[in-house]
Amino acid sequence: MHILLFAQIKDAAGVAELDVKISGQLNSSDVWKQIIASRPELAPYQKITRLARNGEYADSHTRFTDADEVALIPPVSGG
Amino acid sequence: MKIEIQITPHHIEPTHGFASEFTGVAGAIADFSGVVRGEENGEAIAALEYEAFSPMAENEMRRILASLAESFPCLAARVIHRVGIIPAGDIAIQVNILARHRDAAFATLSGFMNRLKQDVPIWKRRALPLRPPAAQHADKSAPAVRPHKHIPSVDEALEAIRSHVSSLHPVATQLEQAGGRILLETVYAQEDLPTTDRSTRDGFAILQGDSSPVFRVVDTLYAADWKPRQLKTGEAVRVATGSAMPCENLRVVMQEDVERGGDSLKILSPDSSDNVRRRGAEMSAGQPILTAGTRLNAGALSLLATIGCTRPKVSPRLKVLHFLTGDELVSPDQKPMPAQIRDSNSIFIRGCMQPFPAELRQQRLPEDFERAKTVVIDQRPGIDSADVLLISGGASVGDKDFTRKLLEFLGFQTVFQRVNVRPGAPFIFGVAGRRIAFGLPGNPLSHFVTWHAFVTVALARLTGGTPPVFSRGTLASDLPDAGSPRETLWPARCQISEGKLELTPLRWNSSGDVTCLADANALIRVPVNIAELKAGAPVEFTSF
Numbered sequence: 001m002h003i004l005l006f007a008q009i010k011d012a013a014g015v016a017e018l019d020v021k022i023s024g025q026l027n028s029s030d031v032w033k034q035i036i037a038s039r040p041e042l043a044p045y046q047k048i049t050r051l052a053r054n055g056e057y058a059d060s061h062t063r064f065t066d067a068d069e070v071a072l073i074p075p076v077s078g079g
Numbered sequence: 080m081k082i083e084i085q086i087t088p089h090h091i092e093p094t095h096g097f098a099s100e101f102t103g104v105a106g107a108i109a110d111f112s113g114v115v116r117g118e119e120n121g122e123a124i125a126a127l128e129y130e131a132f133s134p135m136a137e138n139e140m141r142r143i144l145a146s147l148a149e150s151f152p153c154l155a156a157r158v159i160h161r162v163g164i165i166p167a168g169d170i171a172i173q174v175n176i177l178a179r180h181r182d183a184a185f186a187t188l189s190g191f192m193n194r195l196k197q198d199v200p201i202w203k204r205r206a207l208p209l210r211p212p213a214a215q216h217a218d219k220s221a222p223a224v225r226p227h228k229h230i231p232s233v234d235e236a237l238e239a240i241r242s243h244v245s246s247l248h249p250v251a252t253q254l255e256q257a258g259g260r261i262l263l264e265t266v267y268a269q270e271d272l273p274t275t276d277r278s279t280r281d282g283f284a285i286l287q288g289d290s291s292p293v294f295r296v297v298d299t300l301y302a303a304d305w306k307p308r309q310l311k312t313g314e315a316v317r318v319a320t321g322s323a324m325p326c327e328n329l330r331v332v333m334q335e336d337v338e339r340g341g342d343s344l345k346i347l348s349p350d351s352s353d354n355v356r357r358r359g360a361e362m363s364a365g366q367p368i369l370t371a372g373t374r375l376n377a378g379a380l381s382l383l384a385t386i387g388c389t390r391p392k393v394s395p396r397l398k399v400l401h402f403l404t405g406d407e408l409v410s411p412d413q414k415p416m417p418a419q420i421r422d423s424n425s426i427f428i429r430g431c432m433q434p435f436p437a438e439l440r441q442q443r444l445p446e447d448f449e450r451a452k453t454v455v456i457d458q459r460p461g462i463d464s465a466d467v468l469l470i471s472g473g474a475s476v477g478d479k480d481f482t483r484k485l486l487e488f489l490g491f492q493t494v495f496q497r498v499n500v501r502p503g504a505p506f507i508f509g510v511a512g513r514r515i516a517f518g519l520p521g522n523p524l525s526h527f528v529t530w531h532a533f534v535t536v537a538l539a540r541l542t543g544g545t546p547p548v549f550s551r552g553t554l555a556s557d558l559p560d561a562g563s564p565r566e567t568l569w570p571a572r573c574q575i576s577e578g579k580l581e582l583t584p585l586r587w588n589s590s591g592d593v594t595c596l597a598d599a600n601a602l603i604r605v606p607v608n609i610a611e612l613k614a615g616a617p618v619e620f621t622s623f
Contacts, residue, residue, distance in 0.1 A: 006132055007204060052132075052135060055135040055138055056138070073200050076196065076197070076200055076201055078160060078171075078195055079192055079201070
């Protein structure tokens, strides 16, 4: 699974992209477990960060597979 | 609904509406510009840096607009969001909404901006402070102002001004508004000029070294044509002066030097010159074109236009506030009573400010400290935002001379309040952060001398221009009675005579003397305690 990082999350991880290998279909909280296992320093951001799957915000029904592109979206501040 | 979304790293111009196909249908056009403010959390900032997850941000904006359209039907919406470093004062987001009626346009605009700030993956990353942190730190730890303990000489006063005044923050400015300002960045050519080889004659382009007896004309190019092709031996292309050549390594035979029959061509007199201006002959990409510190005159502006530099970084317009004191002054259109004189200092300052792109505001102050205080308290925001505060009159030490007190009341620290010079000794210089203030003596001649000797140096420093300096010239006539325990800045007429700079001293008796002002275009430095200067003596002077 290809993961894109932005803003303060990118700063915390020190990289803009990550690859995490997953199998089967995971819900959001399982995806977070995988991310935090790979990058423990991102744990504090879970509460404030939304996941997007292939360019759209995920909700509680969204399922993720290894082929998906996931974006970690911390609170936005455009405009 | 028609929707246009753009995320761009480039400057955004404010626009009114778009989508001209709705002209006559749209009854409401709502235009919104979100602009980067010059402060963030109470700190002055130079810019904000934005980051976007662009593909998703565009989709989200589209989705938000489409969902708003279900409740508030609109005809068209366009959103441009800038990312990267955006200077304060520049537009970060521009939104144009077209609707039949205003309610839908307003609701869409407001709803869109609210949801953008919740859902669209764009982030303000960091604020760039207005000044480097090191400089800010220095400002706080040690007061930058170094007041003079003794009465400074002319040189010391100039040095104090130079060390306390630095160039204002540059602003990117459209060429139309940049005339007369100082360029504060070096501008480099972005591309070769000309961008292709160009003909300098009406004639026929052929390969260099091609000595075919007869040529076949294979094409015709007019000045604006761009038709690249590789010419072969024996081929010619008809070109006009200024035509972009179809390929490299060509020369142009003038039309007077050929004999033409239909499509064929004979060269009558072999001309040795190429008649081609080569690519990059004028400038090549990366070459510095104008250096920082250049005053942008009409020629410089046209050069910037030629190379496509349409928003050069230049000195900002100076904000200058001029207070005039002196109860004896009447407006020039009035007849003065016996104890009154007409005010000539206001129009003098206005005239002197003409070469400087500036906003000049002028106002009278009552010649009474308490009453003057109430006026300045009322004007406080305008005073605090002025780059330069000028006070004419009240600079001496009489009962009514409150300039220094007033400047200190306004938060200025006095660097010096007198200069060892005549005329114009009661001349005050104060600073408050980056803002500067001058108290000029009210006597017109002193006012004139201190302006040209000192204030012009500060204005040049503020705008990033070249401050006037003292040059060497020759005295054209005797200067008797020159001696004084103070250095004298003697009004003079400077002209070139037989290749030499000659200075004719003008007559003045007192510091209220005004007859020489119209003729004077220079000040001669007469050193302390000199009995007389003879014609032909070398002198230092500054001219204006």
